[in-house]
Amino acid sequence: MAFQMHKHKIPFKIIVDPSQKSASEVAAGLINPLVFKRLTKTWMADALFPKMYETYAEIENLLSTKFIEQKEMIKPLTEQDLPMWQKRIEQGKMNHYIKRIDKNLKLEGFKPIEHYGALTQTGSCNLNLMIQGMRNFLRQQNYLIKDHLKIEDVTFENNHVYWKNHAAEKIIFCRGYQDAKNALFPEGSFYLTKGELIEIEAKALCEDYILNKNLFVLPTGNHRFKVGATYQWDNINAETSKEGKSELLTKLDKLIDTDYTVLNHWAGVRPTVKDRRPILGIHPQNSSLAIFNGLGTKGVMLAPYFSEQMLKVLEDPHAETDNEVKLDRFF
Ligand SMILES: Cc1cc2nc3c(=O)[nH]c(=O)nc-3n(C[C@H](O)[C@H](O)[C@H](O)COP(=O)(O)OP(=O)(O)OC[C@H]3O[C@@H](n4cnc5c(N)ncnc54)[C@H](O)[C@@H]3O)c2cc1C
Secondary structure (H helix, E strand, O other), X not given: OHHHHHHOOOOOOEEEOOOOOOHHHHOOOXXXXXXXXXXXXXXXXXXXXXXXXXXXXXXXXXXXOOOEXXXXXXXXXXXXXXXXXXXXXXXXXXXXXXXXXXXXEOOOOEOOEEXXXXXXXXXXXXXXXXXXXXXXXXXXXXXXXXXXXXHHHEEEEOOEEEEOXXXXXXXXXXXXXXXXXXXXXXXXXXXXXXXXXXXXXXXXXXXXXXXXXXXXXXXXEOOEEEEEOOOEOOOOOOOOOHHHHHHHXXXXXXXXXXXXXXXXXXXXXXXXXXXXXXXXXXXXXXXXXXXXXXOOOOHHHHHHHHHHHHHHHHHOOOXXXXXXXXXXXXX
């Protein structure tokens, strides 16, 4: 959102409290256009993907930092999976994303893979690198205010919003899962998901592909890999747990066959919405109040496309947006 505002020369300030837990800071940043369960494209993939790669290239250029890495993804398949994969290839609708199906793959450190699908347009976004670069840029441009935003400190008057000694035409809430309890918006639209992730070091594990079978193994360089993630819908908090780690290690041990060391373990809360769609728009009863949230499990893919839609709504409240993401649906 900050990049879009900067790009379109809209004056703004970002208020961020870095001590607050952020899903982006723990996310693996995986990019995957397919949903494997029924082998469908992820929602709106054909629109999201070109915009995603285009926008991140612009940000990389702005920050002089490379944080997107495209890498083929290998999805091990069972005999039962094969007919559906073959059908999709014959239908031709996914040839953009499915490169081939093949058999007998032996990758160093992984157990032998009998059948697999190889995907393209997959990869990852190094979110920590991007966020750090973006924060430095925002600081240099004097856009950044490091502070904690309390709802009680926000007031509205005469088509303006006031917070501490700042006044603006609009405030846009992008506080991730913390907006699930934002009293300015309808209650009960979020259905949060906790996730856990580990980082391992494995000297003899192949780094050429992303592996994805019940969990992903994402190479990040120097024999390090991010391995995740768990999904938990009760007991929502951002703390790591023994159960989360053990679930990941059990699944990992089914996939790999080499020594490794666990270097890190993280947990976070995904800002998932009940209908699994983003939420964006201006409050129907308060033209100074807006939200851009609900990026859920796929923030990396959704943010570029929908931040551009959000910008259009800010410029013209009647601008066309996808019905499924409109804030109005919760009123
Ligand atoms: C374990 C895990 C793995 C994931 N893996 C992937 C993945 O591989 N690919 C993918 O696309 N997505 C993944 N996600 C989802 C992704 O993290 C989210 O979609 C995305 O990060 C949401 O971004 P956000 O900016 O809305 O929220 P956040 O990243 O949570 O950002 C919210 C920001 O608001 C700030 N903030 C909160 N409250 C306040 C306050 N009161 N005052 C000031 N600032 C405040 C926080 O400091 C933070 O900077 C994963 C999530 C988890 C938990």
